[in-house]
Amino acid sequence: MLEQLQELHVQALDELSRISEPDELELWRVRYLGRKSGVTQVLRSLATLPLEERRKVGARANEVKSALESRLIEKKRIVEEVHLISALEQKRLDVTLPGRPVSTGRSHPITQTLGEICDIFKSMGFQVFEGPDVEWDYYNFEALNIPRYHPARDMFATLWIDSEMEGRLLRTHTSPMQIRIMEKTRPPIRVIIPGRVYRYEATDATHESMFYQVEGLAVDENITLADLKGTLFEFCRRLLGQERRVRFRCDYFPFVEPGVEVAIDCLACNGGGCRLCGYTGWIEILGAGMVHPDVLRKLDIDPEVHSGFAFGLGVERIPMLRYGIEDIRLFYSNDLRFLKQF
């Protein structure tokens, strides 16, 4: 029996050494360690042997069994290792192949800019409102100190729904909302109004018949031009960079007094003068001023007690400056080759 065990042992190890595939290992295990294997049979037949021999053979058989088991574990580790290496090699990818496309969409650059503008003013305590695109002459002109036949009407080439008499028009600025808000609200007021505005204007690289404005209005006791300067200064620097300089100069809008034109130093030449800024170093970005006392008075706000500032910002200007866009018409012609860049 002992010789038989020895033979089995040698034969099993010999066979094991020649195995290279994981499934062959299982067959080997069944053959040499399974229920029908030689070792198992020897162990099973122990009862038939005399006591002395039973002990010897039993001990030997168990030795062989555990030796084979440990060799199996060892072999299995080696075979799996080898196998993994070849499997890894087989699964190698061409990592330079393009990835699976993820479809992406973007919001329009003007929407993005409007969002940024509104966020900055919101953080300064301004409430966002919106108003109608089609307005009455009253709100667009009359209540803003621009009665019929006022020379300032020349500043606003108007698209009329009706004749000038009946009074419906496409708002030429977002300023009518100043009136609508002051009709309903008492100071303190701090609002901005983004929206579309329209002009009777032939389009070219710098003129559109439709564009976006953001109107701002703050009314309370003790509001000054200096506050307007501070507010717009902070706005410009947050939107266009900390190094921006802001210039106030005298300008005229019938519904504000004093009136201001606000310019920033040119982004292209940093104020040195170039084609973009007409060699002045400055780029006009908005009109503003202190709400005219006549406007306040008509809305039952006492101009002796309250004062306020208002401003109107052209939105397209911002991405044009920022990205160096030279033709305003690109925004509303919606060529995907343009829109996909933002």
Add this chain to the structure above:
Amino acid sequence: MKVSLKWLKDYVDIKVPLKELAERLTMAGLEVKGMEALGGNWENIVVGEVIAVNPHPNADRLRLASVDLGGQQVTVVCGAPNISVGQKVPFAHLGSRLVDGHTGEVVTLQPVRIRGIVSEGMVCSEKELGISDSHEGIMVLPHEAGTGMALNEYLGDVILDVDITPNRVDCLSVMGVSREIAALTGQLLNLPEICYEETEASIDSFVSVDIADPDLCPRYCASLVKGVSMAPSPDWLQQRLSSYGMRPINNVVDVTNYVMLEYGQPLHAFDYNKLKGRQIIVRRARDAETITTLDGVERTLNQDILVIADKKRAVAIAGIMGGLDTEVTEETDAILLESANFNQAAIRRGCGYLQLRSEASIRFDKGLSSNLPLLPVERATQLMLELAGGRAAEGIIDVYPGKGESKPILLSAEEVRRLSGLEVSVEQMIGVLKLLGFECQDTSSPSQISVLAPYWRGDVKCGAELVEEVVRMIGYDKIPITRLSSPLPSQEPTLMLDFRQKLRDILTSYGFQEVLTYSLTSLEKLQKLSPELELEIRPLNVANPMTIEQEYLRTSLRASLLSTLSQNQKMEEAGIRLFEIGKIFLPRGKELPREKEMLCAVLSGSRAELSWHGDKEPLDFFDAKGVVEKLLNQLGLKAVFEDSDDGSLFPGREASVIIEDDKVGVLGDLHPKVAQAFDLGAAVCLIEIDVEKLLDKAAEIRRYQPICRFPSVTRDIALVVNEGIAYQKIKEIVQSFPLVREVTLFDLYTGEQIPEGKKSFAVRVVYQSPDCTLTDEEVNQTQEEMLDRLRRELGATLRG
């Protein structure tokens, strides 16, 4: 307004550099938009006087001219036929940069020997100086040109292009801009001296003036000059008018234009002898009264238009344009010169009605001061006597029914601070206001002054306007920078704004590109949305459209979105997904239209970008539906989809989106005719959603569902039904069993093994109870009942 620097210097000493001057004007409200140097590259070119002209010894057509350059004499060879002794001419020294008369190129003048004689320079034509194309002869300068003077100094000038805001009509004149410069630079204004002899009888013996409508004509001044000699104006006058883009006509008309540019007061010269009845009447036109204006057009007037008339007829449209009948011509002998003030609104109304504007009307329609007319009429009379001769009648007619007193305005330093944040002293305020011509007087309060605006500043009527004057003189750059310190008003939620942003975020995350299209569109485009080209709603139109492309306010976002898609299809091969969130405009009679927020999206082309990973299938109805389902799901909403009959969409391939029995939108394939009308290549799916309704539904509070602790049981069943049975019916029955948590369609099959006219739905049903673990028996029993109902109600059988 273009202003000549030379002309400005007639009235004010300009001591600051030009760039600084432009900067100061701009900061103070008169924006200098450009500066154009006239003359330019005339170095080494001077004014010379021709003192002798001799024949060239070796050439018949050439001559030798001796030119005095002021202390130096040179001889030049000259081929110009017009050269003669006594002329003042531009002389170019060697080394000057000139335009070659033949090639047009700029060349440097080199010493050259012409037929044996060396020319020491050259007398120049206008073309050689770059002034005009004239090269027939040399340019002859006016006699007053100083011999030896640099040509740049004599002819050169800088034209400032100043943007005058509508409130500053006083600055639509050289005098006005000079006044502003004087104030800003602390200089005095030098006014022209007006002095002339009146040698004729009193003007009253020649003409009377009667203002029938004093509301529309507050003042009318006139002078009379007899025996004028009509001729072209002298060069200096012609040049000044030309630099403003005005065409010189004759000495009389040019004087009126010159004085208008100088003082800002429009003047009109009548041929006195053509006026009937020695009478001027300022009155409203009669209805349908006609007049032929100076431009030769016969115009029909109405009662709102003011005319200047004689005894018989209208001879001018007041403040707008003179009449042809009484025009000054070469034969004119006597001039009646008008300098009047007209109501600003009336002029504007007249211009609007007549569709006619003039240099005069653009000044009158901004509201000139009624204090202005007298000085300019005297100035023009003086110039006319100088340039056209003649004899002035004694006196000036001055009918002034609109004379009024201007009211003083109270101003305190505190008011300046309250509005501008700028701290000023009373002395400072008085100082700058006086420079601008305001009269300041003390009041009983030491901190307050009483201010009277000068007549030309009719735009300053209240304290705030005075504050602006003070601040712009001190400088807007001196305004401090402060932060708003007033209390924060309460804030309201901005539901629509936020909701639109949410929709945008969701759609862009699905691969949709946002577009923004014009609110105005054409009727044709809106019509194309219907296969029958019928309009559901008559859109509101603009009375004065710029183009027919932008004439109607859109009643739908579809048209512009489909056009955008069509344009992009021509460029883009991959699938295109676009959306717009915007307003449509629904007419409401004479009221403002209802402006409604809509969402429209279009999908077309291949589902995925071209890639080696495959999926080259085109986007279809179910892509659009998937988008809507997912979008609603993200908003916490559930919709049912029903057959719809939208005109723009493909019948049978379109669905209404219904939430809580309310239709919130529609989706489907585009009707082939509509696709064709918009020139769309690939098949297009469209989604349209009423954003306002959706916001309403989505605003409801959402509750969380607890996660079920008990295991679920999944069963797949394959049902065979008649072709006409909608999936929705099966889903409704399956879902009606309380133990069913989820039902998903995972296959739809027709073909082999399925009888003709039938189809097979494979659905996965997930059973789960919130209270216990389900047993097989419970699931089996429910499924039995379910199959039974499906069989009875829909004729559905299990697929064998």
